[in-house]
Amino acid sequence: VQSKKPSASMAKDLKRKRENDSPLQAKRLKLMVSRKELPIWSRKDDILGALEKHNILVLSGETGSGKSTQIPQFLLDASWCTKCVAITQPRRVAAISLARRVAEEMGTPLGKSSPASKVGYSVRFDEAIGPSTRIKYLTEGMLLQEMLRDSSFGQYSCVIIDEVHERNLNVDLLLGFLRELVYSKRRKQPLKLVVMSATADVVGISRYLQAGSPEPSSNGDQTTENDEQEWNGFSENERPARTASRVALVHVEGRQYPVTLSYLDKPCDDMAQAALERIFLIHCKEPLPGDILVFLTGQDKIQQLKASVEAFAANLPPKIPPLQVLPLFAALPQSAQQQIFQPAPPRTRKVILATNIAETSVTVPGVRFVIDCGKAKIKHFHPKLNLDSLLIQAISRSSADQRKGRAGREAPGQCYRLYTQNSYNILEQATSPEILRCDLSAAVLTMIARGVKDPFRFPLLTPPNPKSMMKAMLQLLRLETIDSSGAITPVGRKIARLPLPPNLGAVILYAASEASSCLAEVIDIVSCLTVESIYQHIETESAREEALAARGTLTRRSGDHVTLLTTIRAYAAESTDRKAWADAHLLSHRALQNVLAVRKQLRAQCLSAKLLSGKTFPEDTDAGDPLQPVDEDLEARILKCFIRGFVDNVAKLCPNGSYKTLLGNEIVAIHPGSVLFGRKVEMILYNELVFTSKAYARGVSAVRVGWLEEVWP
Numbered sequence: 034v035q036s037k038k039p040s041a042s043m044a045k046d047l048k049r050k051r052e053n054d055s056p057l058q059a060k061r062l063k064l065m066v067s068r069k070e071l072p073i074w075s076r077k078d079d080i081l082g083a084l085e086k087h088n089i090l091v092l093s094g095e096t097g098s099g100k101s102t103q104i105p106q107f108l109l110d111a112s113w114c115t116k117c118v119a120i121t122q123p124r125r126v127a128a129i130s131l132a133r134r135v136a137e138e139m140g141t142p143l144g145k146s147s148p149a150s151k152v153g154y155s156v157r158f159d160e161a162i163g164p165s166t167r168i169k170y171l172t173e174g175m176l177l178q179e180m181l182r183d184s185s186f187g188q189y190s191c192v193i194i195d196e197v198h199e200r201n202l203n204v205d206l207l208l209g210f211l212r213e214l215v216y217s218k219r220r221k222q223p224l225k226l227v228v229m230s231a232t233a234d235v236v237g238i239s240r241y242l243q244a245g246s247p248e249p250s251s252n253g254d255q256t257t258e259n260d261e262q263e264w265n266g267f268s269e270n271e272r273p274a275r276t277a278s279r280v281a282l283v284h285v286e287g288r289q290y291p292v293t294l295s296y297l298d299k300p301c302d303d304m305a306q307a308a309l310e311r312i313f314l315i316h317c318k319e320p321l322p323g324d325i326l327v328f329l330t331g332q333d334k335i336q337q338l339k340a341s342v343e344a345f346a347a348n349l350p351p352k353i354p355p356l357q358v359l360p361l362f363a364a365l366p367q368s369a370q371q372q373i374f375q376p377a378p379p380r381t382r383k384v385i386l387a388t389n390i391a392e393t394s395v396t397v398p399g400v401r402f403v404i405d406c407g408k409a410k411i412k413h414f415h416p417k418l419n420l421d422s423l424l425i426q427a428i429s430r431s432s433a434d435q436r437k438g439r440a441g442r443e444a445p446g447q448c449y450r451l452y453t454q455n456s457y458n459i460l461e462q463a464t465s466p467e468i469l470r471c472d473l474s475a476a477v478l479t480m481i482a483r484g485v486k487d488p489f490r491f492p493l494l495t496p497p498n499p500k501s502m503m504k505a506m507l508q509l510l511r512l513e514t515i516d517s518s519g520a521i522t523p524v525g526r527k528i529a530r531l532p533l534p535p536n537l538g539a540v541i542l543y544a545a546s547e548a549s550s551c552l553a554e555v556i557d558i559v560s561c562l563t564v565e566s567i568y569q570h571i572e573t574e575s576a577r578e579e580a581l582a583a584r585g586t587l588t589r590r591s592g593d594h595v596t597l598l599t600t601i602r603a604y605a606a607e608s609t610d611r612k613a614w615a616d617a618h619l620l621s622h623r624a625l626q627n628v629l630a631v632r633k634q635l636r637a638q639c640l641s642a643k644l645l646s647g648k649t650f651p652e653d654t655d656a657g658d659p660l661q662p663v664d665e666d667l668e669a670r671i672l673k674c675f676i677r678g679f680v681d682n683v684a685k686l687c688p689n690g691s692y693k694t695l696l697g698n699e700i701v702a703i704h705p706g707s708v709l710f711g712r713k714v715e716m717i718l719y720n721e722l723v724f725t726s727k728a729y730a731r732g733v734s735a736v737r738v739g740w741l742e743e744v745w746p
């Protein structure tokens with residue numbers, strides 16, 4: 034035994050040495066240097082101290098100060114933090130890239146790749162969580178879903194809600210539930226809540242959280258004792274007169290260098306052209322290093338500008354350094370996301386073409402120049418059509434200021450606004466919270482599933498419009514997710530647990546019924562509807578014809594739903610080269626890969642919810658010839674499921690050839706991208722509307738009046 038002792042300790046030393054020498058550890062040590070330079074690093078004691086005394090901490094700090102990456106790691110050092118830390122993000126891309134970064138900083142592998150991994154993420158249709166995970170990055174929707182399964186959040190010691198300034202609907206809901214859960218007797222140990230914002234405007238939020246405590250103002254009059262702690266980092270005039278001490282506030286100053294601003298003298302009509310010119314003026318005039326960040330409205334505009342910049346850059350004189358053009362939008366695959374954080378190759382300038390995701394969610398290093406188009410895609414609710422859509426509109430002044438700030442993170446920078454100073458002056462101060470401008474049916478269903486008896490009286494940070502609440506209740510009633518007393522039905526409970534909006538959830542449930550028996554097919558179509566478009570972008574009429582010809586064998590007369598089904602099955606059946614197959618059909622290989630991943634997840638979720646009588650989906654779903662016509666009876670059953678979930682989106686042919694929605698009497702036209710474009714059928718069902726010169730229905734199929742009567746007797 035004695036002779037074994039030294040060798041055991043030697044083995045331990047050896048193990049430690051090996052661990053320190055491993056590439057993961059080497060990377061960890063290297064990153065430690067830059068972590069220590071982050072403004073938040075010197076505030077660790079303040080932050081942990083505040084959470085020792087208080088259950089809730091509201092933390093504000095400039096983008097890039099280190100909140101999202103460092104706070105969860107700080108918390109692991111607190112004695113009360115014995116379980117997991119959850120941290121929410123508004124977007125998948127941020128959740129995944131932050132998890133990867135923090136795993137590197139901690140020297141641990143990411144998620145499921147190793148049982149020892151301490152950091153993981155969970156986003157819709159993708160999860161990387163291991164048995165040892167201590168820090169979990171999730172999208173807001175995923176945390177809400179978890180809450181429905183475990184209402185007291187037993188697995189967490191702390192929940193961090195990041196990016197609250199964006200005021201997404203799901204964040205407002207989470208805050209509503211969490212401010213009570215923090216004091217819940219159902220929990221064995223208290224839950225700590227950290228709410229983080231990129232703007233210092235957090236007084237309203239802290240008051241709201243304060244009011245959730247069982248004794249809201251019991252300490253409210255004893256202001257001084259904890260004031261320094263509570264208002265750490267805030268100047269005297271930023272503090273409210275009197276605060277109760279349930280909620281602590283900490284403000285972290287960011288590092289911000291001066292940014293010179295320029296505006297256009299007169300408004301421009303061609304934003305893409307103006308951005309292109311500005312990129313090359315900067316690139317040819319300004320010395321390296323100094324990357325350019327361009328804010329655009331969406332993926333399509335980003336891809337178009339990327340093509341123009343690359344075409345133009347190819348013809349520059351050799352003495353001008355090359356450009357590396359990188360897109361950044363929510364649907365970007367992981368590998369491409371990671372490129373954003375890499376420094377540009379030597380003697381090269383990076384140009385990042387981003388949506389408003391780069392405003393606060395993702396911090397891109399190396400940027401000295403910002404070009405801001407002044408617009409963003411913002412979600413809006415159309416009460417008459419009972420649906421949400423994304424509209425391009427002017428951003429708020431606070432968004433414009435955030436965008437400008439991106440140029441001055443590492444050195445003095447320049448910001449070019451592609452609009453006039455006058456246009457800036459008349460912008461709204463801040464974007465209104467999402468709760469005031471979107472369909473509330475998913476939110477209301479979540480509240481009811483979580484046990485809220487009267488959603489109209491549930492206290493939210495911004496009370497929603499009662500009319501929108503009523504619309505949501507009616508929609509839920511119609512989908513039979515709630516009964517006439519407002520209580521959740523068994524179907525409603527199942528739908529609430531699917532990671533889908535209630536209408537798509539209803540489609541899935543209906544497909545699983547014995548009468549429909551087309552769950553596998555409907556999951557295929559729903560998977561296509563939940564990812565970005567599977568079609569490559571088409572600009573011109575001639576390109577449209579080319580695309581239709583290329584996709585000819587996949588097109589089905591009944592419309593887009595069954596065409597999607599045929600397409601995804603043909604893609605899945607392709608065994609040699611899926612990418613080449615996708616390109617030959619002018620389809621997006623990346624989107625189709627995503628569809629298959631979503632389908633896999635949805636199938637698993639339907640199995641665990643026991644929506645299928647068998648134990649597995651028939652192995653032969655993808656067998657047989659996918660190009661054979663779909664049986665007419667099956668086709669009818671599939672489309673009836675969609676009528677079930679989308680009855681608001683049914684429109685009837687009028688004598689003048691236009692289509693009018695049955696329930697709202699609104700005129701809609703078939704989108705040129707639909708296989709039904711140019712055809713007249715008695716009735717159509719569509720998946721969504723896009724608004725350009727008029728309301729265009731997209732994802733359209735022909736349906737029969739008789740089916741409607743069958744589904745909605």
Ligand code: ADP
Nearest residue numbers: 096097098099100101102130131134374396398
């Ligand atoms: P905040 O939440 O305050 O905006 P973050 O913690 O997100 O700040 O970022 C801190 C620093 O970490 C930034 O300088 C950023 O560039 C860097 N960083 C964040 N995520 C990544 C990533 N995925 N890869 C590389 N660097 C990253």
